[in-house]
Amino acid sequence: MTISKISEVEFGETLPAFQPDTTMPNVRRFAKAAGWEGGRFTDHDHARKEGLPGALVPGIMSQGFLSAMIHHWAPAAQIKNVDTVFRAPVIVDQVYSISGVVTDIDLDSGRVEIDLTVTNEANETRVFGTAKVLLPI
Amino acid sequence: MILDLHAHSIKSDDGRAKVQNYCQWIKARSIPIDGFVLTEHRQFDNESDYSDLAAEFGVTILKASEVETEYGHVLVFGVTPALQASFDFGSINLALKDVIKACNAHGAVAAPCHPGRKRVGMSAHLEEYGVPQGVRIVEVFNGGSRDNEDEVAQRMATDLGYLGIGGSDAHIVSHIGRCATRFPGSIHNEAELVAALKAEQFEAVTFREGEA
Numbered sequence: 001m002t003i004s005k006i007s008e009v010e011f012g013e014t015l016p017a018f019q020p021d022t023t024m025p026n027v028r029r030f031a032k033a034a035g036w037e038g039g040r041f042t043d044h045d046h047a048r049k050e051g052l053p054g055a056l057v058p059g060i061m062s063q064g065f066l067s068a069m070i071h072h073w074a075p076a077a078q079i080k081n082v083d084t085v086f087r088a089p090v091i092v093d094q095v096y097s098i099s100g101v102v103t104d105i106d107l108d109s110g111r112v113e114i115d116l117t118v119t120n121e122a123n124e125t126r127v128f129g130t131a132k133v134l135l136p137i
Numbered sequence: 138m139i140l141d142l143h144a145h146s147i148k149s150d151d152g153r154a155k156v157q158n159y160c161q162w163i164k165a166r167s168i169p170i171d172g173f174v175l176t177e178h179r180q181f182d183n184e185s186d187y188s189d190l191a192a193e194f195g196v197t198i199l200k201a202s203e204v205e206t207e208y209g210h211v212l213v214f215g216v217t218p219a220l221q222a223s224f225d226f227g228s229i230n231l232a233l234k235d236v237i238k239a240c241n242a243h244g245a246v247a248a249p250c251h252p253g254r255k256r257v258g259m260s261a262h263l264e265e266y267g268v269p270q271g272v273r274i275v276e277v278f279n280g281g282s283r284d285n286e287d288e289v290a291q292r293m294a295t296d297l298g299y300l301g302i303g304g305s306d307a308h309i310v311s312h313i314g315r316c317a318t319r320f321p322g323s324i325h326n327e328a329e330l331v332a333a334l335k336a337e338q339f340e341a342v343t344f345r346e347g348e349a
Binding site: 011012083085087088101103104113115117122123124125126128129130 | 151153154155158161162165166281282283284308309310311312345346
């Protein structure tokens, strides 16, 4: 179900679950497009030599996933802000899920705040944050 | 009574949750806690008065602090003006022994939080600094724990004879109440919380998926 205007949103509403494509081919495509082709994002062995647990999904790619999730739920949403706290690395080729819930609504302005959490298969939070979006009134 | 003893609001630099939204969330999602304690980073929030919100939502809202020592982060319950004058809450280099000494002098309780976490948890520093004197309570359930951090905390608590509390360490609204502490009686204010902790009759509980 998608949302088209603010009056359709309920406090506590859960956004449709979203599983981002964090496979190496997709991350390499993103890194190339972003001009971030360093080995820490595109090569597990290179990343491990830098002391990382594996190649990293770039932070801006994770933020892009969060934005994509919001637009899957509300295609007309204007995303004003995605504020993220990276608590642990997001590793390429590992499986992650993104969950989102509505935590504040201003019917007059059309503003909605959404909690966003990126978790791994062990249900551990890797990234959390909030988004402020505007929906048609 | 069940209280989440570790939560952050937008008063903390990395907190993203408004207190009113915590209250709304607890009610909307029937989170099984009776209230929460705001433990803002490196400060005590002297300004905010949440009594109206607490009354409106029927939720207990208390205030404490999370300070930083050489053994990692430490929750301080029962903060008073006298306690605030006794050390710099904003410092990131406090000595745990000084925090505990000040708490003991001013009727407060210090409890290392997420002690199983690397760098900011107590267990990571035991080898370097030894077992600190005066610790009685540590957080053994932390809603933000990853990997085996809670297991490390619980093992340390067992080995060293500490009592365990739980808290969500929520920084966003939907994380409130993931872990908490169950007390046998009612708690209405910070002084009663300190008394309940000193009575040593409580247990850490978790409501995380698959663990409740």
